[in-house]
Amino acid sequence: MVRTSPPTKRLRRLGAAAAAAVLALVTAGCGNADSAAPAAGAACAVSGGKVELSFWSWLPGIDQAVALWNQGHPDIHVTVEQTPQGNQGTYNKMFTALKANQAPDLGQVEFDSLPGFRVQQGLRDISACPGVADAKSKFVDWTWAQASVGGDGVFAIPQDTGPMGLFYRKDLFEKYNVPVPTTWDEYAQAAKTLHAADPNLTITHFPQKDVNWFAGLVWQAGGHWFTQDGRQWKVNLTDPASTKVADYWQNLLSQGLVSNYQGFSESWNKALDSGQIATWTGAVWGVGTIAKAAPSTAGKWAVAPLPQWTKGAQRSGNWGGSTTAVFAGTKHPAEAAQFALWLNSDPQALAILTAQGGIYPATTEAQAGAKASPENTQFFGGQDVDAVFREAGKGVSQDFTWGPSMEQTYAHVRDGFGAALAGNGTLGKALTEAGAATITDLQRQSIPVAK
Amino acid sequence: MVVAASQTVAGVAPRPRVARRRRANGSARAAWLLLAPFLIGFAVFYVAPIVVALVKSFTAVTRTSTYGRPVEVFAGLGNYTAALGDTGFTGSVGRVLLFGVIQIPVMLGLALVLALALDSAVVRLRRFFRLAFFLPYAVPGVIAAVMWGFFYAPNLSPVNQLLDPLGIHPDLLSGNVILYSIANIVTWTFTGYNMLILYSSLQAIPPQLYEAARLDGASGWTIAWRIKVPIIAPSLVLTGVFSIIGTFQLFTEPQVMAGVSSAVSSSYTPSMAAYAQISAQNHGLGAAMSVLVTLLIAVLSWLFFRITRARAAL
Numbered sequence: 001m002v003r004t005s006p007p008t009k010r011l012r013r014l015g016a017a018a019a020a021a022v023l024a025l026v027t028a029g030c031g032n033a034d035s036a037a038p039a040a041g042a043a044c045a046v047s048g049g050k051v052e053l054s055f056w057s058w059l060p061g062i063d064q065a066v067a068l069w070n071q072g073h074p075d076i077h078v079t080v081e082q083t084p085q086g087n088q089g090t091y092n093k094m095f096t097a098l099k100a101n102q103a104p105d106l107g108q109v110e111f112d113s114l115p116g117f118r119v120q121q122g123l124r125d126i127s128a129c130p131g132v133a134d135a136k137s138k139f140v141d142w143t144w145a146q147a148s149v150g151g152d153g154v155f156a157i158p159q160d161t162g163p164m165g166l167f168y169r170k171d172l173f174e175k176y177n178v179p180v181p182t183t184w185d186e187y188a189q190a191a192k193t194l195h196a197a198d199p200n201l202t203i204t205h206f207p208q209k210d211v212n213w214f215a216g217l218v219w220q221a222g223g224h225w226f227t228q229d230g231r232q233w234k235v236n237l238t239d240p241a242s243t244k245v246a247d248y249w250q251n252l253l254s255q256g257l258v259s260n261y262q263g264f265s266e267s268w269n270k271a272l273d274s275g276q277i278a279t280w281t282g283a284v285w286g287v288g289t290i291a292k293a294a295p296s297t298a299g300k301w302a303v304a305p306l307p308q309w310t311k312g313a314q315r316s317g318n319w320g321g322s323t324t325a326v327f328a329g330t331k332h333p334a335e336a337a338q339f340a341l342w343l344n345s346d347p348q349a350l351a352i353l354t355a356q357g358g359i360y361p362a363t364t365e366a367q368a369g370a371k372a373s374p375e376n377t378q379f380f381g382g383q384d385v386d387a388v389f390r391e392a393g394k395g396v397s398q399d400f401t402w403g404p405s406m407e408q409t410y411a412h413v414r415d416g417f418g419a420a421l422a423g424n425g426t427l428g429k430a431l432t433e434a435g436a437a438t439i440t441d442l443q444r445q446s447i448p449v450a451k
Numbered sequence: 452m453v454v455a456a457s458q459t460v461a462g463v464a465p466r467p468r469v470a471r472r473r474r475a476n477g478s479a480r481a482a483w484l485l486l487a488p489f490l491i492g493f494a495v496f497y498v499a500p501i502v503v504a505l506v507k508s509f510t511a512v513t514r515t516s517t518y519g520r521p522v523e524v525f526a527g528l529g530n531y532t533a534a535l536g537d538t539g540f541t542g543s544v545g546r547v548l549l550f551g552v553i554q555i556p557v558m559l560g561l562a563l564v565l566a567l568a569l570d571s572a573v574v575r576l577r578r579f580f581r582l583a584f585f586l587p588y589a590v591p592g593v594i595a596a597v598m599w600g601f602f603y604a605p606n607l608s609p610v611n612q613l614l615d616p617l618g619i620h621p622d623l624l625s626g627n628v629i630l631y632s633i634a635n636i637v638t639w640t641f642t643g644y645n646m647l648i649l650y651s652s653l654q655a656i657p658p659q660l661y662e663a664a665r666l667d668g669a670s671g672w673t674i675a676w677r678i679k680v681p682i683i684a685p686s687l688v689l690t691g692v693f694s695i696i697g698t699f700q701l702f703t704e705p706q707v708m709a710g711v712s713s714a715v716s717s718s719y720t721p722s723m724a725a726y727a728q729i730s731a732q733n734h735g736l737g738a739a740m741s742v743l744v745t746l747l748i749a750v751l752s753w754l755f756f757r758i759t760r761a762r763a764a765l
Contacts, residue, residue, distance in 0.1 A: 091730075092729075092730055095732055116732070118518050119517060119518060119732075120521070120732050121518075121520060121521065149518075150517070150518055208713040209709070209710075209713070228517070231516055231517070233517065260713055262710060262711055262712070262713065265604075265710060265711050266600075266601065266604065266607055266711075267604040267605075267606050267607055267711060270606050270607055271606060274606075276606075404517055405731055407730060407731050408727075408731045408733075411717040411727055411731075414716075414717060415539070415716040415717055415718070417713070418713045418714060418715070418716055419716075421713045421714075422625070422626035422713070422714055423626075441731070441733070444511070444533065444733060444736065445512060445514075445521075445732075445733065446511070446512060446513045446514050446521075447514065447517050448516060448517060
């Protein structure tokens with residue numbers, strides 16, 4: 001058999017060429033990632049003319065609010081893309097899009113993820129854009145503080161907040177003659193009494209994966225997981241307040257007084273609906289959650305302030321809340337900021353977002369007028385639940401800071417909590433280990449961190 | 452192409468060299484042209500991501516301050532030592548090894564038994580059973596996992612409701628059991644798929660072999676064990692390798708289970724560990740983990756081939 005030209009050799013040559021092309025592509029890709037650099041304190045001029053903006057959000061009803069904007073602003077047209085919730089893939093998509101210079105002009109980003117986006121050079125400073133500085137006074141102080149990530153700019157406009165309160169089964173507390181707890185000690189006592197009265201009943205569940213719930217309770221107790229000291233981060237998941245909260249829940253867990261359901265799971269819904277859970281230390285947006293999860297318990301629920309560590313105190317924590325962030329690489333920061341401001345402070349826009357998306361807004365004016373839907377009010381036996389949360393909001397301390405890599409911190413805490421639930425270690429140990437692991441994470445990303 | 456060329460050479464009288472070369476070049480050009488769409492796709496969508504992952508696995512970022520611009524730098528084997536020192540990651544590798552050692556033999560054993568049963572004349576309604584066993588594979592992984600999650604959750608499961616009066620309260624989502632609960636989902640999904648591969652190679656065996664064996668007095672059992680299984684051994688090896696690869700790539704089922712069980716950590720399987728790093732924008736470490744898992748899969752598959760080939764030779 002005679003072969004004229006050896007195909008293998010050619011194939012190899014072609015392969016080499018392909019590999020070279022690929023490498024070129026790769027390096028080109030790397031180069032692009034660096035070019036999207038948001039300068040801090042950048043000037044912000046109005047583009048003028050007709051402007052097209054793109055916006056990613058997962059808030060129900062956002063399309064209606066955007067439609068309203070487009071009606072009134074023929075020169076600044078916003079196209080909204082409705083995405084899955086941030087941690088369910090949208091943040092990943094945003095990061096990838098930012099690397100590829102394909103990111104939208106604006107996107108929904110939760111407060112705890114803002115520092116991470118800024119670390120990855122994903123945010124545009126809009127502090128110099130028209131109207132932004134003046135808007136500061138409209139918003140709840142801590143929301144503006146968190147939207148100015150690091151304190152040297154404004155990178156997002158706050159959208160909603162989640163002051164925490166105590167959802168409880170009024171009928172069950174009455175039935176078993178248990179006073180509604182005003183302190184955490186009373187809450188633990190109630191946990192015992194209720195469980196003793198009905199072995200199928202637990203006071204609440206311990207939502208292992210909702211670490212931001214736990215962080216909200218730490219926030220209430222006056223803990224600080226992250227502080228930025230000069231140019232270094234200080235990570236401390238085991239300050240006295242955090243340890244107090246961890247030990248408290250560990251004690252309830254050890255006594256078998258709280259159940260092990262994942263928050264928002266079908267199992268949890270079932271347990272709520274069948275009257276096996278007596279309370280939930282949730283946030284204001286939970287009004288809709290609980291009404292939907294436990295329809296057969298309508299009329300039996302009420303809301304009280306979060307139990308306190310010191311009798312008579314009026315402190316609360318915050319769980320959740322989003323912003324409308326302006327992404328690096330936008331060609332129209334002024335228009336983007338204008339839209340973000342309108343979306344989150346205009347009464348008409350907020351009316352849509354409150355009714356459709358169930359949000360509790362971030363402006364003081366809108367919070368004052370917030371009112372749950374008639375169905376939800378009915379679910380809570382006619383109680384004005386927003387009045388409770390409005391008070392709670394006033395008790396949220398202003399100086400809580402999220403870390404620069406919250407998703408990893410959450411994962412470490414979550415894993416440790418899971419182990420503790422299985423009997424390996426305690427919640428306190430989980431926090432200690434998560435703190436150490438977070439420091440390693442930050443070092444790997446060469447984010448300056450104190451050891 | 453080679454065959455065609457040699458036929459030409461053999462069948463036709465020799466021609467002047469130049470003409471022949473030109474013709475060969477012409478057909479080669481046509482071949483490349485026809486191959487081009489595939490090769491371009493192959494390079495862009497297959498080779499490129501692998502090269503990117505490899506390159507990334509040797510990089511890390513440096514920045515001058517928290518919000519300073521990250522600069523990608525060569526990190527040597529730093530990510531690899533970090534991955535190997537990460538107990539979450541190494542633990543996940545041990546976990547899937549245990550998973551594979553138990554789940555793969557069970558699944559392939561079941562698949563083999565079902566394939567043999569379908570192949571034997573005993574079973575009626577062959578077409579119905581073939582479809583019935585294969586059906587779970589057609590159910591998207593996430594949906595299957597969510598469905599099984601309902602079965603496992605103690606306060607939702609109809610099984611638990613039946614067992615409750617007997618005083619039995621199994622929790623299939625708890626730490627000691629969840630791995631096997633996940634193995635059950637995977638077995639349910641993939642047994643039919645593997646059965647189909649084995650069954651189709653059984654169908655390819657010439658029936659004369661069975662006739663000869665029967666004339667020699669072989670029973671149905673002997674035929675199955677001495678003739679059918681050895682002949683389809685290559686298919687068994689193939690399904691074995693697929694299963695090893697699949698086991699190391701476990702992601703969907705544990706990820707869904709994590710939503711209902713507190714026993715599934717964020718680095719429960721190697722794929723989840725790598726995904727967690729990539730989600731945190733720690734691309735170097737995530738890539739290093741992916742490369743390590745790929746290497747491990749390659750080594751294990753090679754070992755499996757070696758062992759099974761040695762067996763076959765015996």
